[in-house]
Amino acid sequence: MKIDIILAGVGGQGILTIAAAIGTAAVNKGLYIKQAEVHGMSQRGGDVQSNLRISDKPIHSDLIAKGGADMILSVEPMESLRYLPYLKKDGYLITSTKPFINIPNYPELEDLMKAIKAMDHHVAIDADQIAKDEVGSARASNIVMLGAASPFLKMEMSEFEDALKELFGRKGEEVVEMNIKALRAGRKMAEK
Amino acid sequence: MQKLLLLGDEAIAQGAIDGGMSGCYAYPGTPSTEIMEYVQHSKEAAEKSLHRQWSANEKTATESAIGMSYAGKRAMACMKHVGVNVAADAFVNAAITGVNGGLVILAADDPSMHSSQNEQDSRFYGDFSLIPILEPATQQEAYDMAYSAFELSEKMNTPVLLRVTTRLAHSRSGVVRKTPKPELKGSLPKDTKQFILLPSIARENYKKLLAMQPEMEKASDESDFNRYEKGSDKKLGVVACGIAYNYLMENYPDGCPYDVVKISQYPLPRKKIEDLKENCDELLILEEGQPLIERLIRGYFDEGKPIHGRLNGSLPRDGELNPELVAKALGIQLEEGKPIPEMLAGRPPALCPGCSHRDVYNALAVALEPYGDGRVFSDIGCYTLGALAPFNAINSCVDMGASITMAIGASDAGLVPAVAMIGDSTFTHSGMTGLLDAVIKDSPIVVIISDNSTTGMTGGQKSHAEGRLFDIVKGLGVPDVHIRAMNPLKKHHETNVQIMKEELEHKGVSVIIPQRECIQTAARKNRAKHKAKKNKNI
Numbered sequence: 247m248k249i250d251i252i253l254a255g256v257g258g259q260g261i262l263t264i265a266a267a268i269g270t271a272a273v274n275k276g277l278y279i280k281q282a283e284v285h286g287m288s289q290r291g292g293d294v295q296s297n298l299r300i301s302d303k304p305i306h307s308d309l310i311a312k313g314g315a316d317m318i319l320s321v322e323p324m325e326s327l328r329y330l331p332y333l334k335k336d337g338y339l340i341t342s343t344k345p346f347i348n349i350p351n352y353p354e355l356e357d358l359m360k361a362i363k364a365m366d367h368h369v370a371i372d373a374d375q376i377a378k379d380e381v382g383s384a385r386a387s388n389i390v391m392l393g394a395a396s397p398f399l400k401m402e403m404s405e406f407e408d409a410l411k412e413l414f415g416r417k418g419e420e421v422v423e424m425n426i427k428a429l430r431a432g433r434k435m436a437e438k
Numbered sequence: 439m440q441k442l443l444l445l446g447d448e449a450i451a452q453g454a455i456d457g458g459m460s461g462c463y464a465y466p467g468t469p470s471t472e473i474m475e476y477v478q479h480s481k482e483a484a485e486k487s488l489h490r491q492w493s494a495n496e497k498t499a500t501e502s503a504i505g506m507s508y509a510g511k512r513a514m515a516c517m518k519h520v521g522v523n524v525a526a527d528a529f530v531n532a533a534i535t536g537v538n539g540g541l542v543i544l545a546a547d548d549p550s551m552h553s554s555q556n557e558q559d560s561r562f563y564g565d566f567s568l569i570p571i572l573e574p575a576t577q578q579e580a581y582d583m584a585y586s587a588f589e590l591s592e593k594m595n596t597p598v599l600l601r602v603t604t605r606l607a608h609s610r611s612g613v614v615r616k617t618p619k620p621e622l623k624g625s626l627p628k629d630t631k632q633f634i635l636l637p638s639i640a641r642e643n644y645k646k647l648l649a650m651q652p653e654m655e656k657a658s659d660e661s662d663f664n665r666y667e668k669g670s671d672k673k674l675g676v677v678a679c680g681i682a683y684n685y686l687m688e689n690y691p692d693g694c695p696y697d698v699v700k701i702s703q704y705p706l707p708r709k710k711i712e713d714l715k716e717n718c719d720e721l722l723i724l725e726e727g728q729p730l731i732e733r734l735i736r737g738y739f740d741e742g743k744p745i746h747g748r749l750n751g752s753l754p755r756d757g758e759l760n761p762e763l764v765a766k767a768l769g770i771q772l773e774e775g776k777p778i779p780e781m782l783a784g785r786p787p788a789l790c791p792g793c794s795h796r797d798v799y800n801a802l803a804v805a806l807e808p809y810g811d812g813r814v815f816s817d818i819g820c821y822t823l824g825a826l827a828p829f830n831a832i833n834s835c836v837d838m839g840a841s842i843t844m845a846i847g848a849s850d851a852g853l854v855p856a857v858a859m860i861g862d863s864t865f866t867h868s869g870m871t872g873l874l875d876a877v878i879k880d881s882p883i884v885v886i887i888s889d890n891s892t893t894g895m896t897g898g899q900k901s902h903a904e905g906r907l908f909d910i911v912k913g914l915g916v917p918d919v920h921i922r923a924m925n926p927l928k929k930h931h932e933t934n935v936q937i938m939k940e941e942l943e944h945k946g947v948s949v950i951i952p953q954r955e956c957i958q959t960a961a962r963k964n965r966a967k968h969k970a971k972k973n974k975n976i
Contacts, residue, residue: 256785257787269443269610270443273441273443273612278611278612279443279610279611279612280609280610280611281609281610281611282605282608282609282610283445283608283609283610284552284608285468285469285471285472285553285608285897290787290788290789290790290820290823290895291785291787291788291790292785292786292787292788293784293785297609305611306683306684306685306687306688307684307685307687307688307760307761308605308606308609308611308681308684309605309685309760309761310761311688311760311761311762311765311772312762312772312774312775313772313773313774313775314761314772315775324782324783324785325785327778327779327782328778328782330775330776330777330778330779331774331775331776331777331778332775333775333776334775335773335775337775348785348788349783349784349785349786351783352783353781353782353783354781357781358781361779361781
């Protein structure tokens with residue numbers, strides 16, 4: 247078993263939390279993981295990505311090679327397209343459709359959506375809206391996206407839920423519940 | 439033993455704690471910051487009361503670590519690659535003094551300049567300082583090396599350079615811990631003159647350092663971190679340093695067909711390299727950084743067997759390595775995914791909405807109108823982002839502290855008034871001595887110390903300047919009337935422009951201090967306060 251994921255978004259959108267949840271679930275399952283993050287200057291509202299690799303055998307490289315990713319998991323539509331050269335021909339593009347516009351030359355959303363829908367395997371959902379509807383706060387939208395990706399990650403729902411309990415446990419029962427709800431909502435949307 | 443999911447940086451911190459470290463010394467700098475942060479958050483470090491406060495800069499950090507080593511305890515100084523330049527005086531001389539307690543200097547290099555001004559390779563410092571260098575390939579090795587480096591340092595009687603690069607520093611993987619070692623009790627050096635680098639003593643010490651070189655090479659040859667792995671195809675032999683080894687192996691899921699020498703400890707294990715050269719027709723040298731080893735093996739006249747690497751174009755001359763660059767050098771064709779759609783826009787980093795530096799730049803733009811462009815010397819920090827649109831506000835960013843001193847030089851050349859833009863943490867790192875130069879000459883410059891009361895770019899570490907800026911500036915001799923406070927808020931824009939205009943007209947040194955806490959740091963403090971309150975209520 248081996249899954250290579252590129253997580254994409256804008257600094258502050260919470261992709262490292264997604265990575266931590268998948269990573270925790272994988273480690274608890276006894277799998278090997280490597281997860282390269284972006285820290286420093288690029289975090290100031292710029293584009294950020296994280297390479298997450300999971301395998302039942304030892305992993306060599308911290309970076310995924312071009313054409314090697316099984317999945318791009320993005321919390322922002324434009325950012326989902328920035329790493330296409332890394333995606334395998336039959337890889338999945340899973341993204342939130344809610345744009346994060348902090349630059350003057352942001353492309354037309356319609357054009358972005360056309361490019362996303364042109365991908366053979368894609369899941370595109372408005373994670374912000376789902377998070378607002380289901381748990382009353384857009385802040386959990388990153389976990390909605392984790393839910394949307396979960397059917398393709400070869401792990402059980404309960405394993406992700408346990409990881410969220412572990413990650414958010416010290417923030418209180420309420421936060422754990424909210425995130426588990428967000429996870430389930432994302433999963434439901436992806437299965438549709 | 440327990441398996442932890444750690445960043446390379448965190449693995450180093452945990453390894454050092456378990457290896458008997460008594461003190462960690464550092465100034466924040468990407469990609470090294472998380473080492474000290476991990477030590478600061480570690481319960482074990484707190485229980486042992488290990489030293490774990492930030493230093494004013496990398497030089498003071500390294501010197502403090504040397505002091506702890508002198509007193510017979512194990513110390514580590516951590517910095518980014520350009521920080522090694524700041525610490526270089528202490529670093530190089532520490533090889534001459536030798537150590538008492540083990541001394542580890544951690545350099546985190548940033549090839550491809552993700553968050554840096556250059557991509558210098560710190561191994562060169564270790565090489566000409568004649569000390570052992572450790573370069574982990576994995577998070578586990580990072581832990582193991584930090585754990586054992588103090589003993590290597592004590593055995594060789596030199597500091598040990600532990601060198602990582604961005605990808606390992608900021609990548610997470612599983613790490614298994616070893617049994618923690620106790621700290622050393624502390625003792626004075628046996629040779630009471632060891633640390634006195636008078637020329638007569640330094641010459642003796644240097645001869646001892648030279649005499650240790652064969653011992654260091656032997657240690658490299660025998661080290662578990664260096665390996666000769668035999669392959670079946672003798673067409674090529676590969677020397678793979680540090681994480682470059684991972685990129686090599688990534689391309690051969692079923693095992694590399696060629697002979698490989700994996701290098702993670704220097705000086706080079708000469709015997710292994712000789713064997714590789716003997717056994718294989720051609721060599722490929724993979725280094726994450728500059729071609730230090732390639733140059734050495736290739737030689738000036740390049741007359742031996744064909745050697746492939748960064749110097750002959752098999753690999754790019756600059757930037758970090760990755761699996762596909764190494765694949766190309768091996769003649770392996772990878773199939774890329776779809777191209778990036780042309781419509782995609784870049785998303786460069788930017789000053790946060792509500793950041794005080796924004797208000798400073800907005801006021802400065804108006805105040806400088808009568809004088810024309812090209813006179814704002816900036817420094818290293820979030821405010822360097824003032825270089826980008828819409829501000830386009832600065833004309834230089836060279837090294838820590840250079841804003842003030844470059845403004846002095848430019849004003850000496852007749853560019854008057856010249857403006858220096860520096861942050862509070864950078865000012866106490868390397869700006870104070872430059873300001874003293876300006877005071878002595880009464881240079882016609884305006885120094886803006888944009889005080890957001892934090893070390894912002896690296897994630898909001900405590901600034902040494904907090905609550906002390908006015909006293910420091912006054913103490914350095916700037917006249918009271920030309921030390922101006924400023925409140926960087928939109929509603930004070932007119933007043934702020936006026937203050938700047940007045941000081942720009944002054945034909946001597948002025949310091950303007952706009953003070954407003956970094957909004958990220960303030961938010962973090964608020965969250966912590968909120969959490970503490972909540973916990974109390976439970």
